[in-house]
Structures are given as structure tokens and as C-alpha cells.
Amino acid sequence: MIRFENVGLRYGMGPEVLRDLSFEIKPQSFQFLTGPSGAGKTSLMRLLFLSLTPTRGLIKAFGKDTSALKTSQIPALRRRIGIVFQDFRLLDHLTTYENVALPLRVVGQEESQYRSDVVELLKWVGLGERMHVLPPVLSGGEKQRAAIARALITRPELLLADEPTGNVDPPLARRLLRLFIELNRLGTSVVIATHDLALMEQVDARRMELGEGRLVIHD
Numbered sequence: 001m002i003r004f005e006n007v008g009l010r011y012g013m014g015p016e017v018l019r020d021l022s023f024e025i026k027p028q029s030f031q032f033l034t035g036p037s038g039a040g041k042t043s044l045m046r047l048l049f050l051s052l053t054p055t056r057g058l059i060k061a062f063g064k065d066t067s068a069l070k071t072s073q074i075p076a077l078r079r080r081i082g083i084v085f086q087d088f089r090l091l092d093h094l095t096t097y098e099n100v101a102l103p104l105r106v107v108g109q110e111e112s113q114y115r116s117d118v119v120e121l122l123k124w125v126g127l128g129e130r131m132h133v134l135p136p137v138l139s140g141g142e143k144q145r146a147a148i149a150r151a152l153i154t155r156p157e158l159l160l161a162d163e164p165t166g167n168v169d170p171p172l173a174r175r176l177l178r179l180f181i182e183l184n185r186l187g188t189s190v191v192i193a194t195h196d197l198a199l200m201e202q203v204d205a206r207r208m209e210l211g212e213g214r215l216v217i218h219d
């Protein structure tokens with residue numbers, strides 16, 4: 001579904017932070033992306049989300065060579081990907097419900113079409129009682145689940161989650177992991193960037209390990 005061939009990335013005139021990455025994210029697959037702080041996990045997630053352009057190499061997303069795409073063609077591809085940012089990026093002036101509904105509003109859906117889906121998903125992530133409050137009053141773990149719900153509401157083919165358990169206690173981290181596994185079982189490919197070893201030990205999944213700009217894959 002997404003394929004990298006000899007991809008390299010540098011910021012401005014700086015050193016190459018990612019070097020010669022070649023791998024594929026297959027449909028319905030589950031993988032962890034790991035590596036020490038500063039190894040380039042967030043940068044790689046941004047490349048996968050097509051929000052950064054590689055400085056060299058080829059990225060094919062959903063069968064298309066991304067370097068040959070017009071800027072106007074990128075949003076349609078991106079809509080097939082859900083992303084949970086490390087810092088959540090919820091809009092503070094919208095309720096939890098409105099934040100989660102936003103990706104559907106953006107594509108022109110009417111509230112009558114999506115209301116029950118949004119409510120159901122919020123209940124599924126355990127935010128049924130919190131849907132009418134604004135993000136500033138949510139706890140870290142609640143914000144995280146709201147960001148996850150927002151990423152999932154469009155039923156993406158690929159979910160990218162950057163440190164999705166970074167702000168929660170171990171029992172909640174396990175619950176979120178079960179949610180990702182369930183989602184994967186329903187057909188979504190999942191990439192979780194994390195350096196939480198305890199989390200990774202709970203699933204026998206592919207590990208993509210970044211170190212000094214290079215990627216080693218443990219299948």
C-alpha cells in the first residue's frame with residue numbers, strides 16, 4: 001500500500017536524517033516503528049503521511065509514484081490515511097464530538113449522516129461521557145483517545161500513530177493497544193511509532209527499528 005525505495009531525507013542543508021530506506025507497508029499489516037529519541041520516527045511518519053517530500057528515492061502510495069503527483073492530488077490520498085500526532089492537535093474551541101466529526105464535515109458530509117457513527121466511535125474509545133466538553137478539560141489520556149477517534153472516523157486504510165501511549169498509564173496503554181489490534185483485525189494497516197518496550201512485548205508484530213538514519217526490519 002505504501003512502498004519506499006532508497007528513500008533519503010534531510011532538512012535544509014543539514015545531515016541526512018534518514019538514509020536508504022526501502023520497505024513496504026502491506027495491506028492489513030501491523031508494525032511498530034522504534035528507535036532512540038531523534039532517530040527519525042516522526043520524520044518517517046510524516047513521509048508516510050505524505051506531508052514531507054523525500055530528498056531522494058521513491059515513495060509509492062496506493063500504487064502512485066508520489067513525486068509525479070500534483071499538490072492537488074495529495075489530499076485525496078491522505079484521506080485514506082488516519083494519523084494520531086504526538087501532540088494530538090485537537091482544536092480547543094470545538095467539543096470532543098466536533099473534533100472527531102471534523103474530517104467528515106471537511107468532506108461535506110451532513111451531521112445527520114455521521115452523527116451516530118461519531119457517537120458510537122466515541123463510546124468505543126471510552127469517551128461517551130466526555131463528548132460535549134472542550135479539549136482543555138480532557139485529561140492527557142482522554143485527549144489521546146479523542147485524537148485516535150478523529151483519526152479513525154474516516155475508516156482509513158492505514159493508521160499512523162506517533163507515540164500513542166506516551167501520555168497514559170500502563171493499563172490504558174494496554175487498552176489502546178487492544179483497540180489498534182481490533183482495528184487491524186477489521187482490515188486497517190497500523191504503524192505505531194513508540195519507544196515503549198513493554199508495549200511492544202505484548203504483541204508479536206513486525207518491528208521497524210531506526211538507528212543512525214537507517215532502518216532494520218525484524219519480521
Ligand SMILES: Nc1ncnc2c1ncn2[C@@H]1O[C@H](COP(=O)(O)OP(=O)(O)OP(=O)(O)O)[C@@H](O)[C@H]1O
Nearest residue numbers: 011012014017035036037038039040041042043044
Ligand atoms: N523541522 C525540522 N527541521 C530540522 N531538523 C529537524 C526537523 N524535524 C526533525 N529534525 C531533526 O531530524 C532528526 C530526527 O527527528 P525526529 O523528530 O524525526 O526523531 P524521533 O525519532 O521522532 O524523535 P523523538 O523520539 O524524540 O520524537 C533529529 O535530529 C531532529 O533534530
